Amino acid sequence: MTQPLLVTEFLDRARRSYGEQEAIVATTGERFTYREFGDRVDRLAAALQERGVEKGDRVAVLDPNTHYHLEAAHANVGIGAVHTPLNYRLLPSDFEYILNDARVTAVIADYEYAEKIEAVRDEVPTEVFITTDAAAVAGDWEDYEKVIDGVTTEPTRPEMSETEVITINYTSGTTGDPKGVMRTHRSETLHAYASSVHQQIRDDDVYLWTLPMFHVNGWGHIFSITGAGGTHVCTRGVDVEKIYESLRDEGVTYMCGAPTVLDMLVKYHQDNDVDLSEIDNVRIATGGAAPPEVTVRTIEDEFGWYFKHVYGATETGPLVTTSDARRFFDDDSADRFAVKKRQGLEFLGTEVRVVDEDGNDVPQDDETIGEVVVKGHQVMSGYWESPEATEEAFSDRVEGYYHMGDLATVDENGMISIQDRKKDIIVSGGENISSIELEDVLFEHPEVADVAVIPSPSEQWGETPKAFVIPESGDPDNPDVTEDEIIAYSRKNLASYKMVRRVEFVDQLPTTATGKVQKFELREREWEEEDSLIGEG
Known part of the structure; x- marks a missing residue:
């Protein structure tokens, strides 16, 4: 039947x-x-x-x-x-x-x-x-x-088809x-x-809504938490103090949030010395680009919570991969963060590939970059009344797969690691540079509260990395760190060709409702006087 x-x-x-x-x-x-x-x-x-x-x-x-x-x-x-x-x-x-x-x-x-x-x-x-x-x-x-x-x-419930x-x-x-x-x-x-299955949702879960419900139906949690018989703890937005109150008073066991939410939780704890003794057994998931490793370390080692990293897009349901592959890391080993920061392995019922421009799978050497393409039960049926856009989304490099627009590598275990958006990769002097790698390094600097790296036009290299930095002081006019110090820090921690060449201090970064930095806004501003948004690198 x-x-x-x-x-x-x-x-x-x-x-x-x-x-x-x-x-x-x-x-x-x-x-x-x-x-x-x-x-x-x-x-x-x-x-x-x-x-x-x-x-x-x-x-x-x-x-x-x-x-x-x-x-x-x-x-x-x-x-x-x-x-x-x-x-x-x-x-x-x-x-x-x-x-x-x-x-x-x-x-x-x-x-x-x-x-x-x-x-x-x-x-x-x-x-x-x-x-x-x-x-x-x-x-x-x-x-x-x-x-x-x-x-x-x-x-009256009408007859419905799946x-x-x-x-x-x-x-x-x-x-x-x-x-x-x-x-x-x-x-x-x-x-x-x-x-x-992959988020381990149970009937005794108490789920805190920090992820917007409008965002792909709250990553499907509108349905999955309900179907499991769990408890929904509602919110009117991200208020860090209230998040900690809910974690303590409601016994929250599971929540999701953008990397910026994780950063806010860490900073609030550092500034207010939050008592975490009554807040344990918490699973926290973030999506897309991984947060800085220092944030993940704090969440797990200081907070005692369990970090999960997932990846997807509105068009894919959204979730298609998870870093929660416990056979590849030890819970007590510092090496686990290298795995948890990856976008990871494909979900059940999902096929995730990384392909070159000809649609061939890239080698699993964790070095060769290709585009992520996805096929799965959860992938959209198409764009509303937009057949041409639908056809383009499923037919660029590989027919029948949704093209994510993300560039990634894949390791020997089949775990993917996003290197950049296809349009945001920095090509400087012929070398591909991952803005995510640069951001991860700069975030470790004690005077950097947040950072976004984009390609900036360069007569010599075509493109060169530029960092937009929110200083820890919160005041871009008095950042307590100089541009030269940020550049020197990147030179010390990166290969010379990858180092940041330009720095601009800002009081905020443009973000979506879910906290994802909208780099295209920074790029458009940076390249306003240029004929193209892509440098001849």
Whole structure:
């Protein structure tokens, strides 16, 4: 017998098996069991249907990591609507584009961000506007609690197929307009299964939401934590003091966060001498480029937590690899950090390759650089109404594989290590230089709080490495370290051709909502007077 893979199964299972167990610790101070959570989801689902939302309609959710977002996500998929989470850091013009592009029927918005939708309300096709606090929002918005309190009917669950699109996640649009990444019941379900295994998600896990729920549906944790019967601890953003309070008071066992979040945790602990005696048995995962090794060492050796490094993209579910390969390191050995910093081995049901320009696999020598390509159950079905962009994403070097745009090496065990974004690799005098390697070295400097390295135009070399440094002092005008000292530090710790040649002190770096540094903004500024963004290196 074939059982269709539907994302509705995650909440269904939790309600059956964990109905009286705590499901949600809300930012409002409320706590909900899975029975109570499921009841609120049903009432919202029925309310949406009463307002004309049908299977296949797109319902946008603009909300930080609150229980409202979790309820809306499960209500949407429960009636076959397409859950379309929005990045709350975007501008009204961005929302205007997305709501029109996806032809969104209904919007559920947090009171703090609803004004961004209100500003473009007359320019979008959306008909239903619900906010978590109508009294705090200008315009004609329905109040969330009044909406679900007024429900008198049960929701109707339509027939659904595992191949139908159930979520659309819009990319950040770093080049051109944002693209809607379509994901099906099947891809969402299998991604949640695989991440449950590799992230070791259990029913007694208490998960702290520091990773934005809008970001690829919180890396799928909207589904996987729920399906396991774990507890969601909600937040309204990254507040380090409150994170430590939740870790202690709620007994948090698992959390995710960008490398910048890890850095914030470390710095806050150093500045405030946080008592960690009541905070143990914590697993913390970060994605993408690895944080500096000094950060990982602090997390594990001083905090006593367990660090996991995963990798992926919005288009791939997102997670496709993990560094948590314990047969390749000893928990008590300092050598483990060399493994944990790698993007690692492929997830179950996933094929990850590193290929050259002709589509051939590079040798597993951990030196030869190629592009990462991926095939797997969790990979997107395509970009929303963008067949040409979809075809390009799957057909550049190798037909049928999603091309990540990341350059990597692969070692004898098949573990990949990202060296750079394809567009951010520094080619100086014909030599490839990894900006990640430079950043890792510079981050070890005691007067460097954060750093991003990009190629800078050079008449002699075509390109040369430039570091944008946030000084530990926080004041770029009084950094307590000189440009020459930073350059000398890089010369001491790197091969001479890799050393940083230019330094600029700044008070902040441009980042996405998940804390990823947007190097393209630095590159565009740096190359503004040039004819091309690529040097003849």
